[in-house]
Amino acid sequence: MRENGVRRAWAEGRGVINGWLGIANSYSAEVIANEAFDSVTVDMQHGMVDFQAAVTMLQAISTTPATPLARVPWNDPAAIMKTLDAGAYGIVCPMINNRAECEKFVGACRYAPVGYRSFGPARGIMYGGADYAKHANDTVIPFAMIETAEALDNLDAIMSVDGLDAIYIGPNDLAISLGCPPPAEPVEPVVIEAVATILAAAQRNGVVAGIHCPSGASARDKIEKGFLFTTIANDARLLAAGAKTEIAAARGG
DSSP: OOOOHHHHHHHTTOOEEEEEEOSOOHHHHHHHHTSOOSEEEEESSSSSOOHHHHHHHHHHHTTSSSEEEEEOSSSOHHHHHHHHHTTOSEEEESOOOSHHHHHHHHHHTSOTTTOOOOSOOTTHHHHHOTTHHHHHHHHOEEEEEEOSHHHHTTHHHHHTSTTOOEEEEOHHHHHHHTTOOOOSSOOSHHHHHHHHHHHHHHHHTTOEEEEEESSHHHHHHHHHHTOSEEEESOHHHHHHHHHHHHHHHHTTO
């Protein structure tokens, strides 16, 4: 089976730099995937991406060395399995609040006997290889999103679930859940403390910690703090930022 580059980076102790796609277009996906990101995530939750668009975007990512990942809309086994069948090598699942929800999520990512994923990796086997069934359980990465006050109360219970490889902090929802505004970079002490608490719990449980960042500088800071998976904004924000910079330069601002 094709190697998962994210797993390889982690095995080498390297922090992964992840791209994020919310624009439902295979060409823009291909552009981002060609920019030396270690992995690229198709956002089917808050991005403007339905399943059919996601398939074309995963195909575009697959023309590059970047590892294809996807965030599903919710902890729905049908959506998780179908997205894996489409060739995603990892699933980011939002709003995991307790152990039972995490077990449900991880089980949908794994074939029996360790999970209940149904077999039929239509495009997954073309991307992954003929031995997909044999190695998928050890290759696909489940990322449980930690982004609520309830999840903060259940960190060890969530992160000790067998088969969970990584957690992913959603800073905006985490801040809102803690009664704070949702800035791109956490500034409220309670949110900063919560992020540190989540990171410590991940390290304690042998789970990789990931987080969404507003910039490359923020991503570097988080890697230096111990995060091994960081996302830099998303395609729409990078496009807007680039346009803003060049317009300002053209106008002499």
